[in-house]
Amino acid sequence: MTDWFSQHRPLLDKAIDACARRYSWSGWPESPSTKVHGEEKPAAGRAAFEAMLGNDFSLGQPGVSDWVGEEVSPYTGKPLGIRYEAPAPEALFGAIAAGRKDWAAASPQQRMGVCLEILQRCGEQLFANAHATMHTSGQSYVMAFAGSGANALDRGLEALAYAHKAMSDVPETASWERSFGGDGAACLDKRYRLVPRGVSVVICCATFPLWNTYPALCASLATGNPVILKPHPAATLPVAMVAKVCRAVLEEVGFDPNLVTMVADTRAAPAALALVEHPDTAIIDFTGSPRFGSYLEQNCPGKQVYTETAGCNSVVLESTDDLAATARAIAQSLCQASAQMCTSVQNIHLPAAGVKVAGERVPLAQVQAAICEAVDGWLADPRRAATLCGTLFDPSVTDNIARYRELAGDRILRDSAPLHYAEFPEARTASPLVIAATESDRELYRQEVFGPVSFLIANSSAEACLADATANARDCGAITSHVYSVDESFIEAAVEAYHAVGASVAVNLHGMPINFAAAYSDFHVTGLNPAGNACLADLAFVTSRFRIVQSKFMRS
Amino acid sequence: MTDWFSQHRPLLDKAIDACARRYSWSGWPESPSTKVHGEEKPAAGRAAFEAMLGNDFSLGQPGVSDWVGEEVSPYTGKPLGIRYEAPAPEALFGAIAAGRKDWAAASPQQRMGVCLEILQRCGEQLFANAHATMHTSGQSYVMAFAGSGANALDRGLEALAYAHKAMSDVPETASWERSFGGDGAACLDKRYRLVPRGVSVVICCATFPLWNTYPALCASLATGNPVILKPHPAATLPVAMVAKVCRAVLEEVGFDPNLVTMVADTRAAPAALALVEHPDTAIIDFTGSPRFGSYLEQNCPGKQVYTETAGCNSVVLESTDDLAATARAIAQSLCQASAQMCTSVQNIHLPAAGVKVAGERVPLAQVQAAICEAVDGWLADPRRAATLCGTLFDPSVTDNIARYRELAGDRILRDSAPLHYAEFPEARTASPLVIAATESDRELYRQEVFGPVSFLIANSSAEACLADATANARDCGAITSHVYSVDESFIEAAVEAYHAVGASVAVNLHGMPINFAAAYSDFHVTGLNPAGNACLADLAFVTSRFRIVQSKFMRS
Structure with missing residues (x-):
């Protein structure tokens, strides 16, 4: 298997250091300027976006009974004309189950490697993503490139840094020896295995579709949980592009692509509730309205719910x-x-x-x-x-x-x-x-x-x-x-x-955009007031996405 | 203030190392033998226990409207005749609120120091605790000394090791500098503060009253949360003795003793539900029946619930x-x-x-x-x-x-x-x-x-x-x-x-008590089956007991 973990290790180490010391750093370019990128890449990104318009966006997912799409560009007023897969929940969960065991059995390093490679490849489509974000979320080109590009990817990497810290805290093996009374020493070899919680549903918002999606996706996937992305009907394309990258990367190294899936829906027939209520779903990440966020916080006992909603800043x-x-x-x-x-x-x-x-x-x-x-x-x-x-x-x-x-x-x-x-x-x-x-x-x-x-x-x-x-x-x-x-x-x-x-x-913030939240430095959302119940990201954002089982063997 | 943190630092460091490498170690003596302790200490412990019989056990708590006690020794069949304080919930929560701010404002090191000192002093009353445990939980003297003494204290120290790791992961300050466009560099000084979640209610069981109590108490108190101990009516004395130590230690260094309280109750009029349902309660640790454990898991939305119940091993x-x-x-x-x-x-x-x-x-x-x-x-x-x-x-x-x-x-x-x-x-x-x-x-x-x-x-x-x-x-x-x-x-x-x-x-465990669960080495309870929803202890057991708020200041 491609050793993506070793390959991307310097990037991960840098992120871990940035989280520890919380200085300013970004793993990706924040400026879309042709002075930085040349003429070709920006043009190719725009062309890639335009080529998607008016077509079905195929992810090759199982159980697809329907195709939906209702995105309209806030810039042109025209529908994007893209349709996405709307897999039936039961068929989807069934298909997801098939790949869960292998992914759970993969080493944390293998899973971290896959997630780091996913972020890298998403980093290669920042221009196409910028246009996709403009024409769905309505962001300006510059914001769509930076805020929904580098800054969002950084948040995914930040979550990976915490996931790595949390998983590394558990050793793989131990040797244990002591005597009980006069029986002589008992010698045990112990093994500790990280076990994912279950299917992770990530509900994305319309205006910053990837901002909380990368951290939730990375935190859940790295710790072994299959992820279902549920984009907002108004901003599906940026999420679909990430899903496509995830599925390609997983497949390339022999994992089941259904470990990352996407369920598109419409405003008239929302899919979120059926996904979060499914018994296989153990983790829910939600970004969106306080009303639905609060509903999820109150009505999903036994499931791990992370919310970022809104407040009156x-x-x-x-x-x-x-x-x-x-x-x-x-x-x-x-x-x-x-x-x-x-x-x-x-x-x-x-x-x-x-x-x-x-x-x-x-x-x-x-x-x-x-x-x-x-x-x-x-x-x-x-x-x-x-x-x-x-x-x-x-x-x-x-x-x-x-x-x-x-x-x-x-x-x-x-x-x-x-x-x-x-x-x-x-x-x-x-x-x-x-x-x-x-x-x-x-x-x-x-x-x-x-x-x-x-x-x-x-x-x-x-x-x-x-x-x-x-x-x-x-x-x-x-x-x-x-x-x-x-x-x-x-x-x-x-x-x-x-x-x-x-x-x-x-x-006293002056001379800078005061809205700016810095990955690796700002603890975004406190989880202590109604604007959300979690911080994205800190250790608590990752530690409950997996559990530990152990086996111990008497040494003969 | 007494620098308990520095004083007990070697013990903490040893526990952190033991958690990392998971070998066999105990911070306290496991044998009650007079060969180890001499004749005097065991006798003094027994005398201390006997002196408590038939008397009111005063903790000096506020809002005490009633005294209750229904312990009967399984060894003698006789009531212990001890009555405990049964404070009225509203008065109790009101009193607890008074000391919360100071405790939250204390440094993690100060709080860790207090918790370490509490464990040390509980370690000095192991003989009295052994008799108290025998005549409530019904354990044998040897089990009551080791399993409810050293082994239980070790679990408290283990939880402190994780609390220390989790809190240390958040730096106190950072310097952040970057430029936005042509505006010159923005330089920010950032401060990160750990904020406790709220009142922590610890519901203890009858047969091993301190086994899960020490870890829950330590994890919550170290991270800044006031703790209410709710012992089982059949095994209140061991918990009361811990509460007394906690209150004395807190008071000695100028904190409000009501940061640790105990609510005794009776089988006929149980107090647990009123405590967990109070709006100030944010954290619930429960050890006991699957029925009540499952009720708490399902019916306390927005509160952090950790359970260990039972299974059919x-x-x-x-x-x-x-x-x-x-x-x-x-x-x-x-x-x-x-x-x-x-x-x-x-x-x-x-x-x-x-x-x-x-x-x-x-x-x-x-x-x-x-x-x-x-x-x-x-x-x-x-x-x-x-x-x-x-x-x-x-x-x-x-x-x-x-x-x-x-x-x-x-x-x-x-x-x-x-x-x-x-x-x-x-x-x-x-x-x-x-x-x-x-x-x-x-x-x-x-x-x-x-x-x-x-x-x-x-x-x-x-x-x-x-x-x-x-x-x-x-x-x-x-x-x-x-x-x-x-x-x-x-x-x-x-x-x-x-x-x-x-x-x-x-x-293939042979030649040792197969029931033995080793602190620092065994991850006790997986949280993945109906016998409990949490592991005692791992990082997840502590990370959600506090949150992070930050302040950032433009450098002038």
């Missing part, structure tokens, strides 16, 4: 030395990927009496204006706006904006409007809708409003800002939280307050 | 070179602690055509007789019988024997009878009841029969023995499984068959 702006820079940092989060990221901020808490700027109190209205102007600043250049905002992945996001515009009435600080992209005149776009709010609007902002809708919330004081923001994190979830302050004691209190409700917090 | 005897030795090994398991151990075997599967012994087939009846004679051999010397068998912890065990004697009718191969202990003429005892069975008696042996009741099951072939035993492990659970065979291919098939149903297996 907050900013508390108490004071700053540079209001323009702070406004720019916040505004970028309101724009980036049209605020469809799990790390996008939604609720910006401001003291009603204004914000201290370089020692002087700047009135609320002026701060509100600064943030809205900063949004306009990001959007001034249409090319930059297109790269920053991308599109709205689904018409429901447009509807959200319309609904909140109506609810906001005369409290709109900055209205949403379509953005115009020269290359894609039909793109579904919207600039940020910014709404003025007070604590009496709690029912509006105490939930995730998906898309570019945000609230500048005037609380009675900086302390009230913090109290409101942290109560919302506790009750409604938070994946990211930001504090801007030049007051050390306020910062300290803010960090403690966010931590007390199980939320991580970033302080 | 099996022996498959295919062939042996020394029938007498094999019979002696099996018979010892039927006698030891009156088969009230989680590792006691119950179902001995024999090929109906007989067992190959040194190449010759010995008829079934002769094998049955050899096992029964071996039981008699172990019991011939009354002193040895007392040390080996101890007593029946509860009258229900006597009832079990009576019930199965009636069900067995004329299939009794060896009848149960009282054992006579010179020192304790009133002791509740019973020698093993051994019943001949075939597969038509499946409803009898496909469940745990608690106490010294076993079945010599004649299956149609060695392969049928294995098929029956492994199906029972899969459906009804197994904590230990044994195979005796001199046929390498049968051994290999047996190991695979047991592993396939999530059961560990021991092969």
